Amino acid sequence: MSTENLLQSPEPQGGERLGAGQPTRKPRVAVVFGGRSSEHGISVVTAGAVLRAIDRTAYDVLPIGITVDGRWALTADSPERMAISDRRTPSVEELTESEDGVVALSVDPGNREVVYSEPGAVPKALGEVDVVFPVLHGPYGEDGTLQGLLELSGVPYVGSGVLASAVGQDKEYMKRVFVSFGLPVGPYEVIRPRDWENDPAACRRRITDFAGEHGWPLFVKPARAGSSIGITKVSDPAGLDEAIEEARRHDPKILVEALLRGREIECGVLEFEDGPRASVPAEIPPVQAHDFYDFEAKYIDSAAGIVPAPLTEEQTAEVRRLAVAAFEACACEGLVRADFFLTEDGSFVINEINTMPGFTPISMYPRMWQESGVDYPELVDRLIQAALRRTTGLR
Known part of the structure; x- marks a missing residue:
């Protein structure tokens, strides 16, 4: 899709009622991805999967990429170009049609307008955004910084707020919170x-x-x-x-x-209308040709986890309980993947949570929910709907 086409504000269509005497239109979702962290490429891959899954009959979509140097850019809506190829991840820079154009959100909570600017040109309004779906991983995206900007802008967004995002990014303070809530952590x-x-x-x-x-x-x-x-x-x-x-x-x-000797177990948590629920758990078996479950094993060689994990009913119930407890302890919203060790003595130890877990089609979080009866498009829709139900600000 050309930049010129992307700059056209969407016409009101069936969906959300805007106000008395106004036509209805579909909610507009800005998918924000890329970013300044070392996980830039995986974020782009995740965004491609989300863009492919969003129901275009229900939502209008605006893809916004953040380059490795921090520039917010208008990108092509091209999920097919946002996949791992030849053992390398894509970048936002490969998807932008202008090296100078910048996208900006208003910091006026009463104005959700998105503006596109290029040097020497009159800024162009891209229309209002109803919700942001931030699929950034790591610092400057998953750590509360972007969430703070969205709070200032008054735009609802998918996932956890400022505090939970910051705690979920910093493994030291995450563990301190777990301990304060009585959750077991390793040395x-x-x-x-x-x-x-x-x-x-x-x-x-x-x-x-x-x-x-x-x-x-x-x-x-x-x-x-x-x-x-x-x-x-x-x-x-x-x-x-x-x-x-x-x-x-x-x-x-x-x-x-x-080193904790035992089995690696993961569990997804998703926010429903009545509160958070846990998925069936998964197991990450020892990976051949890798010393541990590293980046190459996860994303390049696509090492497969076992879903559902071969656990007893009691073990399954316990890890699901602990996953929801971790979600609540850190005041999370939307989604979380909780990672555990099932140690040799039969007890669970929580390793960490991810407030924006890997979300590619091969990632464990969507796979666990697929096995739990929520397929990928429904998962994306539930997250958007949960964000639309919330407002920004203290809650």
Whole structure:
């Protein structure tokens, strides 16, 4: 679709009533994707799947991409160009038709107008947006920053609010919240930026003491990143510095976690009219040719999880209970994927939640809900409807 076509404001059509004496029109959904994080490419893939699934008879759609340098751009509505190809992920830059055009939301809560501007040209109104579907992963999108902008703009949006998004992005504070609500977490150590910059030797000692208590190997990871990017499995002290620097390439704060021996179990949570419900759980089996369930295994080699997980009825009920409890503990909204370990002693330990989990057709979250009776198009529709029911502001 050309930029010129995208710049045409949609004509009112059957759907939402705008007001007395006005014609009805379909709710308008802005799908926002890409972003400045290391998960930019996966966000584009996710957006392609969402754009393909949205019911165009029920909604008008405006795709907005955020480039790797942070520019909001008008993109083509071309889901077929937004897929992994030749083992590489796409980018927003490949979907834009103007290198200079910028999209902006109004920060006036009474005005949901979206404006497109190019240097030397008169800004063009793209019409109002009724709801934003942000499918960004990682910092500057999933961490509460975009959610804060949307709150200021007064535009309803899919997913969790500012606080829950921030907590869900920062693995340290996420674990602190879990502990405060009585949810079981595994052993971990935090290395803050100032710690490493001022006294790396002391940091190494802390980590080796931690390993002395809990054993090797350890996992060194960015505290505020996702998609298993920047994670290293470290088997001895000799590998620590390289692992720390790799994690710090993605986030100056790092998390060190002990190995939990057991099975990896995931569970999806979705907000219904009467509250959050949990899906059937899934299991991530050991991945051949990969040391752990890393980025390559998840997205490039498409390692398959087992849905539903082969658990007893009691185990299934418990992990579903814990998933909803984690959702509620962090004050989440819309959707969450909760990741657990089922340890060798038969107990569940929560590893983390994702407030905007992988949402590609092969991702575990949609697969779990498919098995639970909610297919991908219905899942997308439920999330949009949940956002439309809410208003912005404190709640």
